[in-house]
Amino acid sequence: MLASQRRRRIAEELARAGAVRVADLAIALDVSEMTVRRDLERMQEAGVLVKVHGGAVPAGRSAEEPGFDVKLERATAEKSAIAKAAVNLVPPGSSVALSGGTTTWSLARLLPSVPGITVLTNSLSAATELHRQRPAPSVVLSGGVRTPSDALVGPIADAAIRSLYVDLLFLGVHGMDPDAGYTTPNLAEAETNRTFVANARRVVVVADASKWRTVGLSRIAPLEAADVVITDEGLPLEARRALSEVTELVVAPLGPGSIREVG
Template sequence: MSAALARQRQALILEAVRRDGAVRVSDLVEQLGVSDMTIRRDIGELSRRGLVARVHGGAAAPEGRSSEEPGYVAKSALQTEEKRAIGAVAAALVRPGSSVALSAGTTTVEVARALLDVPGLTVVTNSPRVAEVLHEPARHDRTVILTGGIRTPSDALVGPVAVRSLQTLHVDRLFLGVHGLHPDAGLTTPNLVEGETDRALMAAASSVVVVADHTKWGVVGLSTIAALDEVDVLVSDTALPPEAREIARERTGRLLLAGARPGDTGHPGDAPDAGPDTDTHTEDEESLP
């Protein structure tokens, strides 16, 4: 009987992963009425069979082809702590009264949350979720401009309408989320049209800040957005491998690692102005543009 129940649970878990792209252990415990250990055992069995990938706090669809595009819900369950830390470090680069652009993505949503206390911002975005975070009718000092376009699985508004609206705009800084980072392929996305819109966002910005956790390194999507040397600042986390750090130092204008303390990797005392509650470490001393 217990084996039959386990198979039923695993079938429900697999169905949820295939539908949403990822599931959290805590959600499954509540939905199925079993213990945390039981759910983890089920996920382990599904992972052993190659049906799901085990991730921190849950399970996700196994990695696939370069054209496969995970949905927003799936990506939002992954590397949540790293993304939150990256968002805080990235937001510390923004001065009051600036104009900024944010692309779509789960990491840029964390940047948006970290920008809530920065006064006087003008924000351009092709992400309805970013716009929702930043839109506060009572905040008369903040302007949020949402591009039009066709919505992708990652909740980006893309296509000719988005590109045309971006071609007339100019912002101080772009915060760009990406599907993958690779020494040769550069910044990539599985969606061709989203790649075109991301390039329009880059063209509208005086400075490009890429926000990407360590799991994005080495991943190659179908379409290249830009080369690494077109990135002014890369914000990642301390789990970024040493060889990736070295390449990022050489190819990008500046590397910031969320969660690092000054001296962790050889450049002591060079934390940027991220505020007293954020531990950061600057990997490259080149000044920001």
């Protein structure tokens, strides 16, 4: 098969699936992984795609960062269910960190029900919501430069977070993928989130099912970096199996019923 034919096949699969993996392409095209990587490099130079860890995504998608208000309208029932499951993990009197995101914002609305907690966050929206509640918990806002997702990032945010240690981090992500791990489109936000992860005793990723196989431009951490992943019933079986192999998986029900743990 000619290089041009391979690259056309890759582009077709990318359009169909929204992401491609090097290992899968090597099998499908009956070539080495090195050959696939060279094809991806040429296609990236042509502006067709963006290479990520283990594969590639369409150009423009991995760096696309929807605004907070746009994301707030997506998967609202799922995020609410995830937040209800997440708040049950918060012990009274603990220190809790919230990263930016609309799922963590949903959780911020419920956290004041837990007595005596201190919340560290880089999310302006979450901090505003926490201050609006009565009784309001103690809130520490990191400072930094604002992103489209309403998060504060950069050296100031990183330094503030690095100086504190929390019992529990609730991490919102743009995508989660077996090869790419947890990702975000924003390079600075990825660094700030990595600082959060490093300074938390326990990491809980909160992500609705649509985040599976979505890959952002910058990696935050591998899947196994999370102690717990909380998602919703829409997560496919193959995703449940993959996550359960590396972390505790909690599936929050959208309807009546108790929270189900897998693995």
